[in-house]
Amino acid sequence: MACTLVIRFDRVSKRYPPGVDALSDISFEVAEREMVLVGGHSGAGKSTLLKLMAGIEKSTGGAILVGGQNVSGLARSALPYLRRRIGMVFQDQKLLLDRNAFENVMLPLSIAGFPHREAAQRVRAALDKVGLSSREKALPVMLSGGEQQRLAIARAVVGRPNLLLADEPTAHLDADTAADVARIFTEFNHVGVTVLIATYAGNLFPGGRRLQLEHGRLLQ
């Protein structure tokens, strides 16, 4: 049974060689079922913050707890199992261009070892949830920008994670499409998923708690 994920950052720092501070002394908590929007200008450290949570990057100081697990102290072999419990929408989407929509969404379930029949049902449900059930055979290049973003969201939620992280999910989308994508995240939050979104367009997500980063520091 999956444990409830709550995020806790305790004086976390991230320094890239040769001494560039991406994040300095960051402390905050995210409660279960909360929606948190991390704002800040480009280069403020929003993406780095998300990468630290998913164990994609390692912090250089402080402690990061996700679902009670210290991510910074996790063994390399344990990281895949943490990542399977987190749904992640990447800034560049990272869709596989030679796989159709169905196969793209299937990937996390294949990784987790789901039997094919159950996985196929889940994929169809996830595609339906984001309004792409009629496009499951389409390659990513055949989809519009908004559809590609929704496909990335479907892939993030197909494993039914407790925590959904998204890095600028409305970037490069027109206003209507961005609002549509934002609505999908809000809906997931309403059904109990903890959502943390790094975005410069926080106004699209009404009701979320806001954190503001500036030059790698959290503004209180």
Add this chain to the structure above:
Amino acid sequence: MNAWLTQHARAARLALHRLAAAPLNSLLYLLAIGVALALPAGGQTLLANAQSLAGITSAAPQISVFMAANADRAMTTDIESRLKQRADIKRIQFLSREETLARMKANPGLREVIEALGTNPFPDAFVLTAADERLPAMEQLAAELRRWPRIEHVQLDSDWVRRLDALLELGRTAVLVLAVLLSIGLIAISFSIIRMQVLTHRAEIELSGLLGATDGFIRRPFLYYGFLLGLGGGIVAWLLVGAATLWLRAPLGELVRLYELTLALQPPGPRDSALLPAISAGLGWLGAMISLGQQLRQKSGY
């Protein structure tokens, strides 16, 4: 267990899909591996046939015992009965002096010379096949027979045995060296192909890692790919050797017949037929493993 099998089945399917997705490339890879492996495999097949030829010509490592020219038939019969009592002699063939004369006269080149002699110059003789065909045992037997009365000459054609043995040993060594070198070559081929595969699927590898794939999940399809390449290459090599065997059978048989021997060139036997693809598949897998070890270590996040 079920999940483990599902993961392996998925990896094998994915590897097959990748092979089928680029049929021309895959065919060329298989041919490259097949031709490389066909050389030592063909050498091994020829060697096995040469060994069987050595078996056929086992008359060569025989001992010829020539009676004294003045030995009469009773003396010869006495020697024959003594030979028959020995356990270290497997077979005795008696050649009477009359029989030898008739065979020699059948040779047109020798007939005139023999007729010019007037008398039969050939002694009675025995051709012995030793129970133990190893050279030291045969030399010991020959030495003992030389001490028997009324035996004029004992001839052990050990030079021929030694030459044949040396040739076979040389062949075995050459095949071994070739096999080792081409096995290293196969590993290098597999290494390079998997390296290209990793580069081609870099985006998928990176994404899989981000979505929670273990190292095993990422490696497995590539290992299967290397395994299948090796297996396919081994089967191609087996087909090439089999075809070459059939193709060479008639001309080689004709050549061997000129030496009054018979040989039907045989394709690789069941053991070699099973070993060739198995070893090849193993080498393909090994090449893939080495390549992945190097490639994936270089990637951040893995």
